[in-house]
Amino acid sequence: MNDLVERAAGLAAFHLDTADLANRWAHVQGVAAQAFRLRAAVPDDDQDLLIAAAWLHDIGYAPALVKTGMHAIDGAIFLDQEGFLPRLVALVAHHTGARFEAAERGLIRELDAFDREEGPVPDALTTADLTVGPTGQPLDVSARIEEILVRYPHGTAVHRAISRARSSLIVQTEQTHMRLGHHAE
Secondary structure (H helix, E strand, O other): HHHHHHHHHHHHHHOOOOOOHHHHHHHHHHHHHHHHHHHOOOOOHHHHHHHHHHHHHHHEEEEEHHOOOOHHHHHHHHHHOOOOHHHHHHHHHHOOOOHHHHHHHOOHHHHEEEEEEEOHHHHHHHHHHHOOOOOEOOOOHHHHHHHHHOOOOOOOOOHHHHHHHHHHHHHHHHHHHHHHHHHHO
C-alpha cells in the first residue's frame, strides 16, 4: 500500500471506526475496496489518489469534524487543514453529486472553495460510492440511489439533491464502466 493510501485509511479508521459510526465505517471500507476494483478505469498515476479519496470520502461525518453540516465540505475542510493534496481534498468535497446538495443547503460558495474536477477519477469515486450500500454491501447504482431516497425523507436536502442528481450520477457510473470495458480490450 502506498503512503497516501495508508495515511488515508488510517485517518478514516481513526475518525470513523466507532460504535456510533459502525455502518458508515462499513460503507467506507466497502467503497475503498470497490475503488481498488475500479482502479483500472483511471490513469495509472491516479489509482492511489482514487483509493485514498474513497477511504476519505465520508470522513466529514465524524462528529468532531462537522462545521457546515454537509459532510463533503466538512471532510474537505479537515483534509485541507491536515495538508492533503489539494486534488484529493477537492475530490472529497465534490464527490457523488455534492454540488446538488450544496445548492440545496445554500453552501455553493463553501463548496466552490475547492476546484471541481471532471473525468475518470471523480467518475470512479462516484461509482465506488454508489455501488456500495450503507453497511458495506454491494448494490447496483439504481438500487443505491433508491436506498438513499428511502433513507433520507422526502423534503430533506439530501433527498432533493439525489433526486436532482440521479441522471448525472448514473452517467458517471456508466462512463466508469465504459472505461473499464475499453481498458480490457
